[in-house]
Amino acid sequence: xxxxxxxxxxxxxxxxxxxxxxxxxxxxxxxxxxxxxxxxxxxxxxxxxxxxxxxxxxxxxxxxxxxxxxxxxxxxxxxxxxxxxxxxxxxxxxxxxxxxxxxxxxxxxxxxxxxxxxxxxxxxxxxxxxxxxxxxxxxxxxxxxxxxxxxxxxxxxxxxxxxxxxxxxxxxxxxxxxxxxxxxxxxxxxxxxxxxxxxxxxxxxxxxxxxxxxxxxxxxxxxxxxxxxxxxxxxxxxxxxxxxxxxxxxxxxxxxxxxxxxxxxxxxx
Amino acid sequence: xxxxxxxxxxxxxxxxxxxxxxxxxxxxxxxxxxxxxxxxxxxxxxxxxxxxxxxxxxxxxxxxxxxxxxxxxxxxxxxxxxxxxxxxxxxxxxxxxxxxxxxxxxxxxxxxxxxxxxxxxxxxxxxxxxxxxxxxxxxxxxxxxxxxxxxxxxxxxxxxxxxxxxxxxxxxxxxxxxxxxxxxxxxxxxxxxxxxxxxxxxxxxxxxxxxxxxxxxxxxxxxxxxxxxxxxxxxxxxxxxxxxxxxxxxxxxxxxxxxxxxxxxxxxxxxxxxxxxxxxxxxxxxxxxxxxxxxxxxxxxxxxxxxxxxxxxxxxxxxxxxxxxxxxxxxxxxxxxxxxxxxxxxxxxxxxxxxxxxxxxxxxxxxxxxxxxxxxxxxxxxxxxxxxxxxxxxxxxxxxxxxxxxxxxxxxxxxxxxxxxxxxxxxxxxxxxxxxxxxxxxxxxxxxxxxxxxxxxxxxxxxxxxxxxxxxxxxxxxxxxxxxxxxxxxxxxxxxxxxxxxxxxxxxxxxxxxxxxxxxxxxxxxxxxxxxxxxxxxxxxxxxxxxxxxxxxxxxxxxxxxxxxxxxxxxxxxxxxxxxxxxxxxxxxxxxxxxxxxxxxxxxxxxxxxxxxxxxxxxxxxxxxxxxxxxxxxxxxxxxxxxxx
Numbered sequence: 053x054x055x056x057x058x059x060x061x062x063x064x065x066x067x068x069x070x071x072x073x074x075x076x077x078x079x080x081x082x083x084x085x086x087x088x089x090x091x092x093x094x095x096x097x098x099x100x101x102x103x104x105x106x107x108x109x110x111x112x113x114x115x116x117x118x119x120x121x122x123x124x125x126x127x128x129x130x131x132x133x134x135x136x137x138x139x140x141x142x143x144x145x146x147x148x149x150x151x152x153x154x155x156x157x158x159x160x161x162x163x164x165x166x167x168x169x170x171x172x173x174x175x176x177x178x179x180x181x182x183x184x185x186x187x188x189x190x191x192x193x194x195x196x197x198x199x200x201x202x203x204x205x206x207x208x209x210x211x212x213x214x215x216x217x218x219x220x221x222x223x224x225x226x227x228x229x230x231x232x233x234x235x236x237x238x239x240x241x242x243x244x245x246x247x248x249x250x251x252x253x254x255x256x257x258x259x260x261x262x263x264x265x266x267x268x269x270x271x272x273x274x275x276x277x278x279x280x281x282x283x284x285x286x287x288x289x290x291x292x293x294x295x296x297x298x299x300x301x302x303x304x305x306x307x308x309x310x311x312x313x314x315x316x317x318x319x320x321x
Numbered sequence: 322x323x324x325x326x327x328x329x330x331x332x333x334x335x336x337x338x339x340x341x342x343x344x345x346x347x348x349x350x351x352x353x354x355x356x357x358x359x360x361x362x363x364x365x366x367x368x369x370x371x372x373x374x375x376x377x378x379x380x381x382x383x384x385x386x387x388x389x390x391x392x393x394x395x396x397x398x399x400x401x402x403x404x405x406x407x408x409x410x411x412x413x414x415x416x417x418x419x420x421x422x423x424x425x426x427x428x429x430x431x432x433x434x435x436x437x438x439x440x441x442x443x444x445x446x447x448x449x450x451x452x453x454x455x456x457x458x459x460x461x462x463x464x465x466x467x468x469x470x471x472x473x474x475x476x477x478x479x480x481x482x483x484x485x486x487x488x489x490x491x492x493x494x495x496x497x498x499x500x501x502x503x504x505x506x507x508x509x510x511x512x513x514x515x516x517x518x519x520x521x522x523x524x525x526x527x528x529x530x531x532x533x534x535x536x537x538x539x540x541x542x543x544x545x546x547x548x549x550x551x552x553x554x555x556x557x558x559x560x561x562x563x564x565x566x567x568x569x570x571x572x573x574x575x576x577x578x579x580x581x582x583x584x585x586x587x588x589x590x591x592x593x594x595x596x597x598x599x600x601x602x603x604x605x606x607x608x609x610x611x612x613x614x615x616x617x618x619x620x621x622x623x624x625x626x627x628x629x630x631x632x633x634x635x636x637x638x639x640x641x642x643x644x645x646x647x648x649x650x651x652x653x654x655x656x657x658x659x660x661x662x663x664x665x666x667x668x669x670x671x672x673x674x675x676x677x678x679x680x681x682x683x684x685x686x687x688x689x690x691x692x693x694x695x696x697x698x699x700x701x702x703x704x705x706x707x708x709x710x711x712x713x714x715x716x717x718x719x720x721x722x723x724x725x726x727x728x729x730x731x732x733x734x735x736x737x738x739x740x741x742x743x744x745x746x747x748x749x750x751x752x753x754x755x756x757x758x759x760x761x762x763x764x765x766x767x768x769x770x771x772x773x774x775x776x777x778x779x780x781x782x783x784x785x786x787x788x789x790x791x792x793x794x795x796x797x798x799x800x801x802x803x804x805x806x807x808x809x810x811x812x813x814x815x816x817x818x819x820x821x822x823x824x825x826x827x828x829x830x831x832x833x834x835x836x837x838x839x840x841x842x843x844x845x846x847x848x849x850x851x852x853x854x855x856x857x858x859x860x861x862x863x864x865x866x867x868x869x870x871x872x873x874x875x876x877x878x879x880x881x882x883x884x885x886x887x888x889x890x891x892x893x894x895x896x897x898x899x900x901x902x903x904x905x906x907x908x909x910x911x912x913x914x915x916x917x918x919x920x921x922x923x924x925x926x927x928x929x930x931x932x933x934x935x936x937x938x939x940x941x942x943x944x945x946x947x948x949x950x951x952x953x954x955x956x957x958x959x960x961x962x963x964x965x966x
Contacts, residue, residue, distance in 0.1 A: 078328065079579070081341035086579040093349075093577060093631030110663055123336045151631070153347050153579070285333050 062110060065103035065134035068164035069141055070306055071148075075126045079155030084119035087156065094151035095133075100144055103134040117170050117293070117305075121265055126290035127159075128176075130305060132169050162309040172305035173259070173293045175223060178266045180253040181287040185279065187229045190251030193277035194227050203272040214262065218272035221258040223296065225269070228252045256302065324356050327414055328422040334408040342580045343371035344405065346419035349577035350629060352388045352395075353421045359394035360507065361500045363387050364418055364428040364465065366398045366447060368440035369859060371419070374399040375576060376584040378638070379434045379471060379492060382571040386493050393500055396420035396428075400443040401450070403856060409450060416451035425451035429503060431465040432496070435473035438836035439829070439859040441480055444469075445851040448483065455848065457485050457532060462514045468499070474529075475560075475607050476784040476900040479836050479843035481531035485519055488528055489903060490560030490607075491593070493569050495527060520551065529558040529903060536841055536899075542881040544840060544897040559904045560607065562944050566593060566614040570622050577630045586634035586667070587626040591619055591651070595640035596946075598709045598925040599698070600915060601737065603783035604640055607905045609938040611929060612947040616647045616654075616954065623655060627664060634665045642668045643677045644929075646949035652683045654954065660686070671695050673712045678723045690728045692774075695720065696735040700751035706922045707742055709915075714754065718761050721773075725762040731772045732758060738802055739780040739794035739827070742920065748802045751775055752809035752820075759816040774821040775810075777803060779830035783837050785905040787915035789898060792891040793834045799827030828866040832858070834888040835869070840899035843887065845876040906944075908937030 075082065082090070092112055095102055104110035113134035120126040135144075145161040152158065182190060197203060203219040230250045257264055266288045273279045294302040328345075335341035356362070365384055367374030374380065380397065387395035396418035401409065409415070416425040425431060425447065433444055448455055453464050460467075469477055470488040477487040488495045499522060506518045513520075522528040533554045537545040549556060563569055575587055592613040595605040614622075623635055635655070637645075645651065655666050666684040671677050673695045681693055697712050699705035705712055721732050736751050755773050762771035779799055782788045803824050810820050835843060849872035850858075857863035873884040892898065894913055901909070911934075915925065925934055929948055939945055 078332075078345040079342075079347055081335055081345050082579045083340070083342060085581065086342050089581065089585070090577075090579050093633075095631075096633065097628070097631035104663060123341060153349055155347060 061106055062104045063136040065113060065136060067135050067138050068132055069135065069139065069144060070132050070162050070164050070169055070309060071130065071145070071158055072160040072306060073129050073131070074157045074159055075120060075124075075129060075155070076157060077125070077155045079153065080125040081123055082156070083122040084116070087119065088114075088116070090152060090156060091131075091148075094148055098144075098147035098151040100133070100147065101135050101137040101139065103136050115169075117173055118259065118263075120290045121267075124266070124288045124290060128290055128292045130169060130173065130293065132164060160306060162306050165309045167308060169305060172295055172303070172308070174295050175256055175258050175293070175302060176290050177292040177302055178253075178255050178257060179289045179291055180255070180266050180270070181230070181289075182251045182253065182285070183230075183287070184285055185251045187227055187249060187251045189279060190227045190253065190273075193273040193279035194225055194253070196276040197222075197269075197273055198225060200276055203276060205268050205271040205275060207268060207271070216262055216264055216268055218264055218268045221260045221264045222269060223256040223258060224300070225253065225255045228254065256296070256300075258296075324423050324427045326422045327417045327424060330412065330414050331409075331417060331422060334405065334412060334414065337408060338405045339402065340372075340580060343399070343578075344401070344417075344419060346422070348375070348419075348579065349631075350574040351420055351576055352384075354388065354394040356394065356421075356423070358392070360392040361394075361430070361503050362428045363393065363395040363430045363432055363496070363500075364398055364423075364425050365395055366400075366425075366431065366433045366444075368433055368435065368443040368447065369400055370402060370857070371399040371578075371580060372582045375578045375580070375582045376588075377434065377436070378572070378588060378590065379436070381576055382569075383432070383434075383492050383496050384576070385572050385574060386569075387496055387500065390497070390500065392504070396423060398425055398447065400440075400447060400857065406446070406450065406856075416447050426453050426464065428465045429507070430468055430499070432468045432470065434492075435469055435471040437859055438473050438479070438833055439864075440473075441836060441847050442851045442855040442858055444480070445483065445848065446856055449851075455483055457483060460485070460515065462511065464515075466503075466515070466518065468528075470495070472603060472607065473837075475603070475903060475905060476837065476839075477529065477531070478536075478841050478899040479839040479847060481841045482844040482848075484531065485515075486522055486528050486530045488561065489558065489905070490527075491563040492561075493571065494563055495561045498525065499528065520553070523551070523554045523558075526555045526559055527561050530554070531841075534902065542886065544899060546897060547899075547902045557902050557904045559942065560906060562942050563593070564612065564944060564947070566590070566612050566947075567618040570614075570618060573622070573625060574629050575626055575632075577632070584636070585632065586636045587623070587630050587632040588636040588638045589619055589622045589626065590614065590638045591642055591645050591648075592639045592948075595644070596928045597641060597644070598915075598927060600707070600709045600787040600919050601698070601740065601780055601783075602640075603786050606786050606907060608640070609906065609936065610944050610946045611644075613645055613949055615949065615951050616651055617951070619651055620654065624658075633663060634667060635659075636667050636669055638669060641672055643672045643674075643680055647951065648680060649676075650954065652680050656683050656686050673697055673717050673720050675720055675723045678720060678727060678729075681724075681729075682727045690730065692731040692733055693724050693729045694733040694735065697754070698735060698737050699740060699747065700736055700749070700754060701747040703922075704740055704743060704747045704750075706924060707919045708737075708740055709919065709925055711924055714757070717754065718757055721758050722761045722765045725765040725771055730770060731774065732762070733774045733776060734758070736775060736777045737780040738777050738806075738824070739799050739830070741782075741788055741791045743794070743802075745802055745805055748806050749809050751777070751806055752813065755810065755820045756813055756816040759819045769819070772819050772821065774823060777806070777822070777824040779825070779827050781830050781834045781837055784898065784900045785907055785912075787912050787919060789838070789912065790892040790894070790896075790916060793831065793888045794827070795885075795889050796827030796831050799830070803827075825861070829858075829861070829864055831884070831888050832864075832866065832869045835873075835884060838899070839887050842876075842882060846872045849876055904941070906936075906938035906942040908935065908941075911936050 102112040117130040141161040149158040205218045294305045367377045367380045466485045468486045474487040519530045523530040533551045535550045539545045594608040594611040698710045758773045877883045
């Protein structure tokens with residue numbers, strides 16, 4: 053006969069909180085699974101009154117919005133948690149941030165006011181620093197990339213190679229010049245390309261399936277223009293996620309929750 | 322000399338390797354200290370992958386004990402996987418610590434903890450990557466002292482050429498003693514260099530320095546004698562024993578990694594040592610006597626540890642946890658304390674008796690009851706008498722009946738194959754036993770939904786045990802016996818489908834046997850294997866038996882000794898064994914008599930409950946059994962409740 057847990061069912065969730073967090077420095081090498089484990093432990097250390105699922109193996113109720121790839125830094129990762137007591141969002145932010153290792157930083161917590169968080173995320177803004185590439189070389193490659201209708205690239209996945217079109221989801225792609233001089237990174241620095249200002253790419257990329265990541269765009273640049281920055285030397289950071297508005301701006305996905313705090317009378321149900 | 326972080330150079334390599342998080346450090350409760358102001362600097366290594374090494378209790382304890390000293394710095398390093406190794410060699414990045422990414426070669430002491438001999442090639446690889454000469458004799462004052470500890474250090478002879486020193490026994494006090502000697506030596510301006518420091522360590526009688534001992538051989542290849550070649554160095558080196566576990570409540574601040582590791586729990590060692598007297602068990606023999614942590618000490622550690630880590634599971638560790646004199650009260654106290662907090666408790670090693678089932682049920686009071694593990698070790702009653710595992714078939718059936726009736730669905734049974742005097746029939750009885758277990762389970766539950774898994778390991782004779790003289794079973798016979806057992810289980814029409822069988826082939830056990838009972842001549846084999854690409858020998862996907870055999874053939878080309886000589890040869894009573902000069906406290910005569918007793922069905926009781934049987938440890942080491950009951954209680958304890966900070 054199957055046993056069921058004794059005692060009352062777990063308390064119900066009374067509040068949902070949405071978090072923006074960053075993955076910085078050496079902890080950008082954490083995978084999404086690594087982050088999940090660290091976050092669940094941080095919740096326990098911080099004493100956040102989490103809602104748990106029922107059963108013998110209760111799980112805290114956390115839903116993650118798409119995570120940045122391993123090795124990529126991010127200033128804009130999102131998740132949502134459910135709690136069984138009303139909490140002050142900023143107190144939760146502080147407690148969680150203290151309980152996570154430096155480099156996994158909780159930047160903002162807001163109370164969810166309806167709507168779905170994933171529905172507010174459709175594009176990512178990426179910054180890709182290329183310390184071994186000159187801005188001129190990068191611009192040539194970018195121009196070639198943007199001029200193409202489609203840039204098929206291959207990515208090695210767990211289950212073999214896969215063909216992707218790196219061009220289609222790219223909404224915009226620009227080059228800027230670094231303020232600092234580039235330094236040779238590792239021992240793979242290009243002669244002649246170190247020392248001067250280097251290229252920084254900014255790109256807005258739509259989330260599609262299969263998803264196109266910044267390294268796929270770099271592969272695409274290599275394909276169209278022989279731009280050969282070793283992918284390992286690119287420093288990639290996700291700056292923002294959200295919906296693309298009519299002006300081509302990326303809307304903050306937590307803004308609707310924040311706005312309804314400011315105007316509770318008009319809060320949507 | 323300033324020591325810079327290697328991280329900027331490592332960083333670009335990390336985007337090209339699997340699971341880079343294991344190399345970046347930053348674990349919760351990890352410590353980074355100032356390099357320049359530290360008087361003594363330790364680099365600690367567990368010579369396996371991070372996922373195995375990080376949770377290692379030994380390294381974690383030493384890391385914390387050392388870093389608590391204001392003028393001592395300790396960092397950790399682990400074996401790097403071949404993908405990163407290749408990049409490090411290509412880009413000239415040396416072996417680094419995960420804490421501050423400092424080069425291993427810059428530390429004063431490089432301490433390596435061996436729980437298994439199969440980590441030896443990983444040590445050589447780390448030394449090489451660190452730029453430290455493999456041969457201890459070639460090291461200069463610029464290089465760290467390479468010091469090993471852990472269970473394998475009770476016979477470090479196969480790695481004698483590569484290490485500067487070995488510590489036998491409990492490490493927490495020993496590392497502080499070594500630190501004190503090193504601190505003084507450095508403060509004096511390191512007079513006499515490396516040799517002098519090693520001499521000072523050797524003179525304590527607790528640190529084995531292989532270079533201060535000469536080994537002579539007989540014409541037939543056996544050892545003639547091992548003797549010190551320096552004045553003031555003792556003939557025998559003794560193990561170190563910590564006497565009051567409550568004074569050493571470590572780890573207090575267990576490391577919590579970001580990466581996934583093999584144990585994701587906070588573990589408390591509830592006692593050290595075991596006197597059950599299982600004759601195959603090196604751990605039980607070399608960690609005597611039993612020293613219990615008190616019930617209140619355990620309670621405080623659990624409370625504090627869960628808070629400091631956020632772990633959801635607590636493990637109560639020891640060689641036989643149900644034997645703690647107050648385990649019932651501990652289990653109930655912890656189960657009460659953590660009721661309703663989603664914190665689960667576990668007892669890893671289990672004894673075959675009903676009390677154990679009660680305990681496990683108490684600990685899983687409100688959790689899932691999936692599987693319960695017991696270790697009868699021997700398939701037949703006769704075999705269990707030989708190994709002094711005093712469990713009858715009726716005990717086992719009664720125990721599993723209780724377990725199935727209490728709601729456990731799966732019972733796992735551990736056995737060994739290749740035990741001394743074993744025949745095919747002894748192993749085939751594992752199948753009979755498993756059938757009876759299923760039969761009992763179906764009767765107890767009235768359901769067919771019960772399972773039994775038998776897990777079989779190959780027996781490897783170990784130093785400092787009554788079986789240290791025996792011939793190891795050759796791997797062909799081991800494999801043939803396991804195949805017969807598998808067929809017997811498959812052909813059991815009634816119960817066979819409910820029985821699972823897990824086993825490995827016998828070949829890795831032969832290499833473990835070579836490394837466990839080998840002498841200094843085996844070092845050349847280890848070096849050859851490493852040169853031929855041997856790494857991660859504890860991993861079946863990396864281990865190559867053929868590589869080891871080929872290396873033995875090359876090194877032992879003169880034919881005096883060979884792989885068989887080290888493994889499947891029985892030693893006679895008075896043969897000098899490579900580890901005879903290393904003192905675990907066990908009386909050699911007692912070990913020999915116990916080996917004879919095993920062949921005539923004589924069982925040994927446990928000295929916790931019966932008079933001393935003169936194994937020799939307590940009088941020679943100046944130790945005594947420390948067991949309760951104390952009569953104290955675990956409470957008052959208040960766990961962190963949801964919402965409480």
